[in-house]
Amino acid sequence: MKQSKLTLGIVAIAFITLTTVSCKDSKTENTTHSEMSADDDNSKMNHDGEDMEMAMSGNGSSQTVLNDYFSLKDALVADDNAKAKGLGATLATTLGKLDISKYTDTQKADLKDIIEDAVEHAEHISESDIAHQREHFKVLSKDITDMVAITGTENTLYQQFCPMYDSGSSWLSMSEDIKNPYYGSKMLTCGKVQKEIN
Amino acid sequence: MKIVKIIAIILLVALVGIQFIPTTRNQSDSVPSTDFMLINNVPENIKKKLQVSCYDCHSYNTQYPWYNKVQPIAWFMEDHIKKGKKELNFSEWADYSNRRKKSKLKSIISQIEDGKMPIASYTLIHGDARLSESDKELIMDWFLKLKDSL
Numbered sequence: 001m002k003q004s005k006l007t008l009g010i011v012a013i014a015f016i017t018l019t020t021v022s023c024k025d026s027k028t029e030n031t032t033h034s035e036m037s038a039d040d041d042n043s044k045m046n047h048d049g050e051d052m053e054m055a056m057s058g059n060g061s062s063q064t065v066l067n068d069y070f071s072l073k074d075a076l077v078a079d080d081n082a083k084a085k086g087l088g089a090t091l092a093t094t095l096g097k098l099d100i101s102k103y104t105d106t107q108k109a110d111l112k113d114i115i116e117d118a119v120e121h122a123e124h125i126s127e128s129d130i131a132h133q134r135e136h137f138k139v140l141s142k143d144i145t146d147m148v149a150i151t152g153t154e155n156t157l158y159q160q161f162c163p164m165y166d167s168g169s170s171w172l173s174m175s176e177d178i179k180n181p182y183y184g185s186k187m188l189t190c191g192k193v194q195k196e197i198n
Numbered sequence: 199m200k201i202v203k204i205i206a207i208i209l210l211v212a213l214v215g216i217q218f219i220p221t222t223r224n225q226s227d228s229v230p231s232t233d234f235m236l237i238n239n240v241p242e243n244i245k246k247k248l249q250v251s252c253y254d255c256h257s258y259n260t261q262y263p264w265y266n267k268v269q270p271i272a273w274f275m276e277d278h279i280k281k282g283k284k285e286l287n288f289s290e291w292a293d294y295s296n297r298r299k300k301s302k303l304k305s306i307i308s309q310i311e312d313g314k315m316p317i318a319s320y321t322l323i324h325g326d327a328r329l330s331e332s333d334k335e336l337i338m339d340w341f342l343k344l345k346d347s348l
Contacts, residue, residue: 113297113298
């Protein structure tokens with residue numbers, strides 16, 4: 001009798017465990033759904049304001065991408081790992097929103113490749129230590145430079161080059177002065193202007 | 199004393215209970231035509247190293263160990279494989295653009311160089327996946343050549 005009670009107990013607990021776990025699963029699913037719809041709402045809201053902002057080189061323009069890239073670069077110049085993380089995430093979002101509809105088919109294809117790669121690097125920057133962030137920033141800089149070659153830029157940009165970091169690495173800057181994002185305070189002025197981009 | 203016994207029983211039952219929760223298995227019968235090995239001319243020794251040290255988490259085909267069906271180990275592995283494939287999937291190599299291929303190769307080389315990959319929690323059990331210094335050099339060298347050829 002006692003034995004059967006015990007067995008019954010175990011079966012009951014097993015049943016409860018299973019139900020709880022499966023409940024938890026469906027709950028998480030629900031939250032993701034509601035999060036997703038929240039995201040949808042956000043993007044809808046952004047779209048509403050887009051026309052207006054586009055005129056001022058806002059959401060979806062390559063200028064926004066550049067601005068976010070420069071903020072990220074400045075954070076790396078300042079050796080600020082935490083800030084670079086946040087700005088990496090921001091850049092990943094802006095890159096994803098880049099509007100490529102006005103370009104030719106070849107340009108579209110190139111831009112798509114560039115964005116796909118750049119987003120991945122920006123995402124990695126958002127979750128890495130500073131050494132790793134700088135590794136990714138190197139390839140990201142190449143992507144952004146290639147993007148500018150297609151989209152053009154409102155301001156004059158300077159492609160700068162440091163021969164020491166990872167057998168030579170370049171980056172973009174709005175200013176002619178050298179402030180090295182690969183070394184920060186350790187070797188702030190290492191580098192030279194390689195090219196002017198108008 | 200009685201309370202300890204009850205807790206022990208509950209834990210045991212929970213452990214048995216979670217065994218019934220299914221996990222997604224990362225296995226396929228055929229090698230997709232986009233696979234890294236089919237796209238590139240990989241030397242036999244490097245092919246073997248990649249298969250043992252990388253492919254379990256970075257392709258559509260995992261060689262599961264015997265304990266792969268035991269929870270919570272199975273969950274842990276499932277999570278790792280999911281993340282691994284998101285970062286790099288050798289099975290989808292041909293679908294990557296040249297730009298991304300280069301990016302991936304750069305990251306592969308840097309991860310191997312820093313000893314971050316294969317990940318420690320994996321080599322702890324899979325002793326054969328560990329890369330010796332000469333293995334590392336051989337693989338990095340070959341990957342670098344591949345990257346420069348793109």
